[in-house]
Amino acid sequence: MSLSERLELSTPPLYLIDGSAFIYRGFYAFRDMSTADGMPTNALYFILRLMLRILREETPQRMAFVLDGPGKNFRHELFPEYKAQRDATPEDLVRQLDPIKQAVQLLGIPLHVAEGCEADDCIASLAARYESERPVIIIGADKDLKQCLTGNVWMWDPSGKKEKLTGLAEFREETGLAPASWPDFQALIGDSSDNIPGLPGVGPKTAQKIMADYATLEEIFDHLPAIEPKFRKKLEGKREDAETYRQLTRLDTQRCLELDDDALTPASPDLNGLRAFFEEYEFRSMLRDLPRPAPRTVVSGTEQNSLFPLSENAPKAKPLNIHKAASADGLPAPDGLRVGLVPNEDKLPSGEIGFQIGVQGEEWAVACPVADLVSWLAKAERVAVPSLKELYRADATWRDLPLEKFFDLSLAAYLLNPEERGYSFEQVCRLFEHDPETDPVHPDSQGLKAAVVADALEKKIHVAEMTELMAGLEMPLIPVLADMENAGLAIDLEAFAEFLKDVQEQIDVHSGRIIELAGEEFNIRSSQQMAEVLFNKLGLKAKGKTPGGVPSTSSTVLEKLHDDHEIIPEILEFRMLEKLRSTYLAPLPRMVDANGRLHTTFNNLATATGRLSSSGPNLQNIPIRGRMGKRMRACFTAGPGNLLAAADYSQIELRLLAHLSGDPGLVDAFLHGKDIHSRTAGLLFGKETAEVSPDERRNAKTINFGLLYGMGPQRLARELKITMVQAKDFIARYFERMPRVREFYDAIEKEAKEKGSVTTIMGRRRLLPDINSRNNNLQSQARRQAINTRVQGSAADIIKKAMIDAAKDEQLRELNAVLVLQVHDELLVETPEATAQQAGERLQEIMSSVADLSVPLTVDMGVGKNWAQAH
Secondary structure (H helix, E strand, O other): OOOOOOOOOOOOOOOEEHHHHHHHHHHHHOOOEOOOOOEEOOHHHHHHHHHHHHHHOOOOEEEEEEEEOOOOOOOHHOOOOOOOOOOOOOOHHHHHHHHHHHHHHHOOOOOEEEOOOOOOHHHHEEEEEEEEOOOOEOOOHHHHHHHHHHHHOOEEEEOOOOOOOOOOHHHHHHHHOOHHHHHHHHHHHHHHOEEOOOOOOHHHHHHHHHHHHOOOOHHHHHHHHHHHHHHHHHHHHOOHHHHHHHHHHHOOOOOOOOOOOHHHHHOOOOOOHHHHHHHHHHOOOHHHHHOOOOOOOEEEEEEEEEOOOOOOOOOOOOOOOOEEEHHHOOOOOOOOEEEEEEEEEEHHHOOOOOEEEEOOEEEEEEEHHHHHHHHHHOOEEEEEEHHHHHHHHHHHHEEEEEEEHEEEHHHHHHOOOOOOOOOOHHHHHOOOOOOOOOOOOOOOOOHHHHHHHHHHHHHHHHOOOOOOHHHHHHHHHHHHHHHHHOOOOEOOHHHHHHHHHHHHHHHHHHHHHHHHHHHHOOOOOOOHHHHHHHEEEEEOOOOOOOOOOOOOOOHHHHHHHHOOOHHHHHHHHHHHHHHHHHHHHHHHHHHOOOOOOEEOOEOOOOOOOOEEEEOOOOOOOOOOOOHHHHHHHHOOOOOOOOOEEEEOOHHHHHHHHHHHHHEEEEEEEEOOOOHHHHHHHHHHHOHHHOOHHHHHHHHHHHHHHHHHHHHHEEEEEHOOOOOHHHHHHHHHHHHHHHHHHHHHHHOOOOOOOHHHHEEOOOOOEEOOOOOOOHHHHHHHHHHHHHHHHHHOOOOOOOOOOOOOOOOHOOHHHHHEEEEEEEEOOOOOOOEEHHHHHHHHHHHHHHOOOOOOOHHHHHHHEEEEEEEHHHO
């Protein structure tokens, strides 16, 4: 039932849509929507769905989609601070404004951009002009629009989970005011969203009490002596301010005079144009919402435009009939078919292994041994699953089905957009919930949904030229990761206990010293109490603030205060030890299995560059440097009768920089085994390599790696403790002496700006929507991401390839060498003592030959009983 029918309106209403407000709402409601090539579409999608609904359900005869005009308006002339606090419009939103206007016009909706005023002024003007002729429904939620309400004007917000309809009666009941008094009320309390201050000390409750007796500012200030003293004090001397603020909040009803009946009459939608538009922006499911043009009809004696009747043409999802099968024998033959298979244990009796399977257009629920399913699936062309690694971890029998038959939905979705927040089956399906190929599938289906979503993902992977990356690198890596997770890594429980005891004793010493220097007892772990002691009692000057605006006590900030008071080094040492205790020494021993081994989860869907991460516990973040690093590594050991062999790429990212840039100096240094940091120091300081001091080499190392990850002069100055002028000079000299590196960086930036993305040496893609942003900070960040992705992402590709080659290497298998850990550029294998050296050398050989670069891939290797000895 339309809103017009619910309100029992005898005349078709005028619908006035606050387009600007809904554009912003859509932008922030669906932050992660974009086309395959990175064009943001969240606001566009929101507006289209809203407009299609209104056209379909309301069949408007008169309507307007109103937008704010560009630039400042009369309110800024009146009050220069008006909306001054607002940030610039996000670039991703700016990119959608023209497509939104185009979409609205293709739908036949009258579009008006307010000039010299705001959309609200135009809406208020039209409402005031037409409310005596026909009902007016303002589709919006801006509180300023409430002043437009009359007995024949409503505000309607249909875009939220629950629609909100406000009429004159609802407004009076809610506020106790007449709509005409709303600007006066807003003037008293102010509006932070528009940077309107209001009167100091006057909040909504105070304003309501004052306006219960006096309905306007004129009445209030004319009767000031009669107002209660505690309120009067807040008003005295503020009349001019209040009247200015009212002018800012009161809508101008003398705008948009050129809009007449003809300008407010919808046109027939351009169906062909809309089809092309929906294809371009990948809203193909909306094609089903486009009906054939319908004739004008008569409703209640009035001609009504029924261009968008309830869509009888749209295909509906068929009723879902989930067939049951007690065994794989009861399923239809999968010969040459694409099958979807989703674990469904929660819907089947306890203890049974349950799956929902989509095959031959039907949905089946089956509970049977995995071995039977594997045999049944052997004849399928492809098996789409939400997460192959989870299947492997749950039951090794899945390994009997050839890897090439599987299609991993989460992996494909990750490769297409590696910066999503998650890739669960539900989240992946949600990406395609409006795709015409997947939408007709019943929402309760699992197997069929998996099959059709796999088809859609496969096409996108092909268009993105990542078919080989997925099939040749990422899919083969999955069984390797599953094996490593199952193998785990042994730890020395006695070494952990002794280490924990020593660290706890040191923590107690530092705690006592901190309390002594503070002169009072306080909770050292409380940032609030710490701030009170440091900045109020001891009088130290805060060097930074939290997002909430209070003085920060983060370690980064405290480092800047290191020499200001002797309590600071004590706090920093306490925090380092406490993190070691609470993150590693105390919890890890409690996480081992019966064999004293830790089992981490290797996340292959977590980083934008393609690097692996580790969780539950995180073994990639174990401290390795500093005075505690070696002892920490020594707690990780091989099992009885075994040793660990650790192989680590030497400066792989700088070697990749040499290869990718072709810089002759870098290439020569790596070809002839020169110290790359000493060489860079020699170039920067104009010295022979042999004359470079240790400090100069350290500085050069910081620059080598820093510039690789986009470090700017400000951070370089901070890292090296030099001036900004010196830092800029270092960077200028670096690129002056290595011009091919500068050219390489410029080429990456150019490619990113042209394509909106960059790729690694193996074709991994990262979308960079901000690379063309007019916001310098966003563009600079995207430029750093482009360089980082090309180099670090390529390094991630290489280590993954090395893992796959090592896992399938026959020689390592014969030596019983098992991969147990990957930490960035390092691999660990556990192997019998007798053959450990041989296994380490073979691993070293595999890693050094995994990619054909213009410089050698040097790999350092060691063998030992524990990780510290091997590393």
